[in-house]
Amino acid sequence: MARVAVLGCGVVGTEVVRSLVEHADELHSRTGTRLDLVGIGVRSTATPRDPVVPTELLTEDLPGLVRRADLVIELLGGIEPARQLILDAVGSGASxxxxxxxxLAAHGPQLYEAADAARADLFFEAAVAGAVPVVRGLRESLAGDRITRILGIVNGTTNYILDEMTTSGLDFETALAQAQQLGYAEADPTADVQGLDAAAKAAILASLAFHSRTALADVPVQGIREITPADIASAAQTGHVIKLLAIAEVGRHGTVPGIAVRVHPALVPIDHPLASVRGPYNAVFVEAAAAGTLMFYGAGAGGVATSSAVLGDVVAAARNFVNGGKAPAESAYAALPAMPAEAVRTRYQIRIEVADQPGVLAEVAALVARRGVSIETVRQGAHASADDVAELVIVTHEASESALAATVVDLDTLEVIKRITSILRVEGN
Known part of the structure; x- marks a missing residue:
C-alpha cells in the first residue's frame, strides 16, 4: 500500500481527489498497489468543499502530512510553502x-538535485500544457534525439483571447472579459496576458529539450495587451494569425553556442499547424534532428484536463514504488548558456504611418538597409489615420533584435514618418 498525500484542494486538487476516491480499484490494477489517501493538506479546513472530498482527511498540518506519506501530490501553487514541503518530501524518500x-521555473535545479540525492521521484507533467503529454515526450520519448527548436502555444487564456479577436472581431478588453466569464481567465489575469505563465513553461521546456538549466530570468517576455484589432486585421491581410508563442531554440552568440528562449506575440502563417489551435487549447511544435517535426496538442487548462496529467504521474510514481524503479533524473550535461535577447534572430513585420507623398518608400528602405536589415516585402496597408497619411507594412528578412531596435530608433527620426503603429515578429515559416 502506498500512502498518498494531496497538498491543495482547489479545482485541480478536487479532481485528483475525486479520481483517487472513485477509481481506487482501477488505479490499484494499473499500479500494482493500493493508493491509500491519508490526508488532504489545505490552508483552511473551514472552506466549503465539493462533496467528493472526505472532510475527515482535511488537515492544516501540511508538514505533518508530508512526513507520513510515500507519495506527495503538490497542487498548492506559488513558491512557499510548496518548495519546502517538496524538499521535505523527497528528503524523506517520498515521491x-x-x-x-x-x-520549477524559479527553483527547479534545487528540487531536482534534492530528489536525485535522495533517489526520489519528481514528476511534473501537469506543469506545462495541462493534459498534453509534452514533458514526458521530451523527457523520455525524445531523450535519444537532438531537439533543435520548440514553438508552442502554452497558455490557454491568451490563445482564447487572440482567437476571439480574430474570429469574432472583439477588442482585447471584451475578449478578456468573455474569457473571465467562461472561467478561462482568472480575476487577476496578469500572469497570463503579460506572458509570465508562458515564460515559466518555456523555461521548463528549454531545460528539458536542451539538457541545460534555464531559469525564468533567462526568458524575455512580451504579453498581448498591446495587440489591437488593427493588428489582427493586418495579419489576416498577409495570411497570418497572431499567437502568443513560447520559443526555445539552439543558436549562437558569436562563436559560442547557446539557447535562445523567449515569449512574445507573433505572426504565424495560416497554413502552419499552430495557426489552427483554437480557443483555450495548447499545442507544442517540436523540431528534432531524427524525428523531424512533431506536434503535441490538447486541452491546456481546466481541473479535469490537468488532473489527467497529474494522475498519469501518480501511476508512474506508484509503479516505481512497487517495483523499485526511478523516474528519469534531471539532464543538464550540455550546460548551454542563455543567449542575450539582443542576439536572437527572427523576422519582423513593422507597420508605420508615413506622409502620403512620392519618394517616401525609397527613403524608408534606405534607412532600414543602413542597419543591415533586409526588406522581404513591403505593401501599402488599409489603415491610415488621415487622408494625407499612408500605412506601410514592411516584412524583413531574418535580423537580430539589436538591429531592429536601432532601426526603430532611426525610423523615429525621419520627418516623413508620422508614427510606428506596431512591430510584430514573424514565426513558423
Missing amino acids: VVTANKAL
Whole structure:
C-alpha cells in the first residue's frame, strides 16, 4: 500500500481527489498497489468543499502530512510553502508529483538535485500544457534525439483571447472579459496576458529539450495587451494569425553556442499547424534532428484536463514504488548558456504611418538597409489615420533584435514618418 498525500484542494486538487476516491480499484490494477489517501493538506479546513472530498482527511498540518506519506501530490501553487514541503518530501524518500510551473521555473535545479540525492521521484507533467503529454515526450520519448527548436502555444487564456479577436472581431478588453466569464481567465489575469505563465513553461521546456538549466530570468517576455484589432486585421491581410508563442531554440552568440528562449506575440502563417489551435487549447511544435517535426496538442487548462496529467504521474510514481524503479533524473550535461535577447534572430513585420507623398518608400528602405536589415516585402496597408497619411507594412528578412531596435530608433527620426503603429515578429515559416 502506498500512502498518498494531496497538498491543495482547489479545482485541480478536487479532481485528483475525486479520481483517487472513485477509481481506487482501477488505479490499484494499473499500479500494482493500493493508493491509500491519508490526508488532504489545505490552508483552511473551514472552506466549503465539493462533496467528493472526505472532510475527515482535511488537515492544516501540511508538514505533518508530508512526513507520513510515500507519495506527495503538490497542487498548492506559488513558491512557499510548496518548495519546502517538496524538499521535505523527497528528503524523506517520498515521491513527488507537482503541477507547480512557477516553482520549477524559479527553483527547479534545487528540487531536482534534492530528489536525485535522495533517489526520489519528481514528476511534473501537469506543469506545462495541462493534459498534453509534452514533458514526458521530451523527457523520455525524445531523450535519444537532438531537439533543435520548440514553438508552442502554452497558455490557454491568451490563445482564447487572440482567437476571439480574430474570429469574432472583439477588442482585447471584451475578449478578456468573455474569457473571465467562461472561467478561462482568472480575476487577476496578469500572469497570463503579460506572458509570465508562458515564460515559466518555456523555461521548463528549454531545460528539458536542451539538457541545460534555464531559469525564468533567462526568458524575455512580451504579453498581448498591446495587440489591437488593427493588428489582427493586418495579419489576416498577409495570411497570418497572431499567437502568443513560447520559443526555445539552439543558436549562437558569436562563436559560442547557446539557447535562445523567449515569449512574445507573433505572426504565424495560416497554413502552419499552430495557426489552427483554437480557443483555450495548447499545442507544442517540436523540431528534432531524427524525428523531424512533431506536434503535441490538447486541452491546456481546466481541473479535469490537468488532473489527467497529474494522475498519469501518480501511476508512474506508484509503479516505481512497487517495483523499485526511478523516474528519469534531471539532464543538464550540455550546460548551454542563455543567449542575450539582443542576439536572437527572427523576422519582423513593422507597420508605420508615413506622409502620403512620392519618394517616401525609397527613403524608408534606405534607412532600414543602413542597419543591415533586409526588406522581404513591403505593401501599402488599409489603415491610415488621415487622408494625407499612408500605412506601410514592411516584412524583413531574418535580423537580430539589436538591429531592429536601432532601426526603430532611426525610423523615429525621419520627418516623413508620422508614427510606428506596431512591430510584430514573424514565426513558423
